[in-house]
Amino acid sequence: MIEIRDLQFRYRKHAPLVLQGINMDLKAGEIGVVLGKNGAGKSTLFKNILGAIKPSAGTIMFEGNDLLKLSNRERAKKIAYMPQSISFGELSVYDTILMGRIAHFGFNAGKEDHAAVENIMKDMHLEDFASRNVEELSGGERQKIAIARALAQDPKMLIFDEPTGNLDIANEQLIVEETRRVAREKNIAVLISLHDLNQAIDLCDRFFFMKEGRILAEGTEEIVTEEIINETYDAHVRIVEIEGKKLVINLGGK
Amino acid sequence: MSIGDAFAALAHKGTAAQNRIIWNIRIPRVLAAIIAGAGLSISGLIMQTNLNNPMASPSTLGVSNAAVFGANLSIIAFSGGFLDTGHNVASYGVGANPFATSLMAFIFATLSILVILGLCRVRSFHPGVVVLAGIAIGAVWTAATTILQFYATDVGISAAVIWNFGDLGRATYQTDLIMAVTVLIGAIYFMIMSWRFNALLSGDISAKSMGVDVNNLRFISMLLASLITAVCVSFLGIIGFVGIICPHIVKKLLGQDHRYAVPASILSGSILLLLADTFSRGIGSGSALPVGAITSLLGAPFFIAVIFSKKGRMQ
Numbered sequence: 001m002i003e004i005r006d007l008q009f010r011y012r013k014h015a016p017l018v019l020q021g022i023n024m025d026l027k028a029g030e031i032g033v034v035l036g037k038n039g040a041g042k043s044t045l046f047k048n049i050l051g052a053i054k055p056s057a058g059t060i061m062f063e064g065n066d067l068l069k070l071s072n073r074e075r076a077k078k079i080a081y082m083p084q085s086i087s088f089g090e091l092s093v094y095d096t097i098l099m100g101r102i103a104h105f106g107f108n109a110g111k112e113d114h115a116a117v118e119n120i121m122k123d124m125h126l127e128d129f130a131s132r133n134v135e136e137l138s139g140g141e142r143q144k145i146a147i148a149r150a151l152a153q154d155p156k157m158l159i160f161d162e163p164t165g166n167l168d169i170a171n172e173q174l175i176v177e178e179t180r181r182v183a184r185e186k187n188i189a190v191l192i193s194l195h196d197l198n199q200a201i202d203l204c205d206r207f208f209f210m211k212e213g214r215i216l217a218e219g220t221e222e223i224v225t226e227e228i229i230n231e232t233y234d235a236h237v238r239i240v241e242i243e244g245k246k247l248v249i250n251l252g253g254k
Numbered sequence: 255m256s257i258g259d260a261f262a263a264l265a266h267k268g269t270a271a272q273n274r275i276i277w278n279i280r281i282p283r284v285l286a287a288i289i290a291g292a293g294l295s296i297s298g299l300i301m302q303t304n305l306n307n308p309m310a311s312p313s314t315l316g317v318s319n320a321a322v323f324g325a326n327l328s329i330i331a332f333s334g335g336f337l338d339t340g341h342n343v344a345s346y347g348v349g350a351n352p353f354a355t356s357l358m359a360f361i362f363a364t365l366s367i368l369v370i371l372g373l374c375r376v377r378s379f380h381p382g383v384v385v386l387a388g389i390a391i392g393a394v395w396t397a398a399t400t401i402l403q404f405y406a407t408d409v410g411i412s413a414a415v416i417w418n419f420g421d422l423g424r425a426t427y428q429t430d431l432i433m434a435v436t437v438l439i440g441a442i443y444f445m446i447m448s449w450r451f452n453a454l455l456s457g458d459i460s461a462k463s464m465g466v467d468v469n470n471l472r473f474i475s476m477l478l479a480s481l482i483t484a485v486c487v488s489f490l491g492i493i494g495f496v497g498i499i500c501p502h503i504v505k506k507l508l509g510q511d512h513r514y515a516v517p518a519s520i521l522s523g524s525i526l527l528l529l530a531d532t533f534s535r536g537i538g539s540g541s542a543l544p545v546g547a548i549t550s551l552l553g554a555p556f557f558i559a560v561i562f563s564k565k566g567r568m569q
Contacts, residue, residue, distance in 0.1 A: 071467075073467075077465070081459065083457065102449050103465030107449065149464075
């Protein structure tokens with residue numbers, strides 16, 4: 001689905017490279033997680049894919065097409081995004097989700113746009129929220145509305161930048177389950193960044209460990225080892241297995 | 255003139271003087287209040303959304319400061335005037351082209367807009383950069399005006415200061431038409447783009463990810479909003495606060511959805527300026543007080559009531 005090859009990015013002409021030749025593949029229905037310290041280049045990578053900034057070198061192919069040559073509107077029909085901290089403006093939940101249809105309707109929503117929103121709301125059990133002011137909802141509910149808005153774009157790939165960063169455990173679980181459901185049921189590729197390694201192990205299929213603008217290691221859960229985590233985060237962790245599931249414990253220090 | 259006389263004059267059934275007062279003075283003035291109020295209010299709304307800044311106003315790009323410099327240059331350096339307000343020094347600028355000052359004001363206001371938007375187009379369209387560039391360029395125009403006024407004669411400086419007071423009495427059918435066309439073009443564009451302005455409320459990256467061409471939207475809408483302001487200020491002088499107060503009242507009462515906020519801002523701006531002008535003529539015992547001061551006097555208490563009310567409480 002998405003193939004990133006030798007992607008490089010620097011903010012100014014002679015500034016150091018923030019992304020130093022990223023290679024990445026993700027298929028439909030897969031959930032890929034980008035893991036790394038703050039400043040490793042995760043958000044910069046996402047911004048490049050979203051077209052918010054232009055790569056200094058490299059290619060991003062999406063279903064065989066050069067993503068960098070697509071207009072914002074065409075790209076929005078393929079890739080949707082959910083930032084870490086969400087602000088919507090004081091709109092109703094229904095209108096907030098309908099906003100996700102902008103790339104499809106142009107200037108004013110038509111019948112098919114309203115039908116799409118109604119389907120998504122039904123699917124995600126959001127009907128009772130329709131007329132509520134989205135700014136008055138809880139953090140988890142707002143995050144769920146952001147997922148609904150992203151789905152309204154009818155995308156083939158979702159990019160979530162630390163979606164559970166500001167949430168309590170219950171809401172974290174809500175978002176994790178919603179993300180999994182979306183990927184599996186709708187066969188949508190999800191690229192996500194998370195700080196919680198255990199959450200990443202629980203949710204994701206592919207792991208990309210990033211450090212200083214490079215991918216240190218990538219693969220399935222098997223590559224999640226104490227060595228690679230310690231190297232990525234300059235940390236000291238231990239991995240134990242409980243009921244067949246990996247559990248990362250931070251021992252502190254180096 | 256009594257209300258009955260006014261209605262008779264509206265139907266061309268008053269005395270010749272009454273008909274002239276209503277049709278040549280009052281109606282152009284009322285139209286100017288409706289059009290300029292709408293234009294300044296809608297420009298303020300669009301600036302606030304574009305710059306994600308509640309303090310943004312129609313003059314954020316230094317438009318008013320530049321217009322003041324242009325007008326001062328015309329009045330002080332070229333003795334040109336647009337001073338048929340009844341307050342001016344009667345002999346000053348006699349024989350000058352009545353549009354000279356407005357034209358100079360508009361030229362400098364447009365120059366200011368183009369310099370800032372041009373710089374931002376080349377370097378960065380980050381809202382913070384635009385606001386700072388506006389403040390910097392505005393300061394340059396203010397400094398230039400101060401230097402100009404330092405060398406002005408007493409008559410020149412008083413004429414220039416009087417120009418700065420917003421005065422709807424300068425409006426004619428011709429100026430109303432020019433303002434109306436500019437405001438209409440802006441209003442149509444802002445209405446068409448209302449969903450995209452809604453998307454901007456989620457931030458630039460989110461808006462782009464939803465398919466909005468953020469840079470183009472910001473460039474065109476700020477250009478239109480600033481041109482509307484430039485035209486209104488050039489013809490009428492500075493009318494402050496309408497562009498800040500009305501969009502805020504609308505957003506507090508109706509929310510931020512631009513499908514409603516754009517028409518509601520148009521309506522509230524027109525109503526506020528019309529009320530302010532009526533009030534300014536009512537309490538001025540024969541001579542109208544500066545309408546810009548009245549908009550603030552009338553609007554500010556209402557504004558404070560709205561922001562502290564339950565419905566509109568600031569978070």
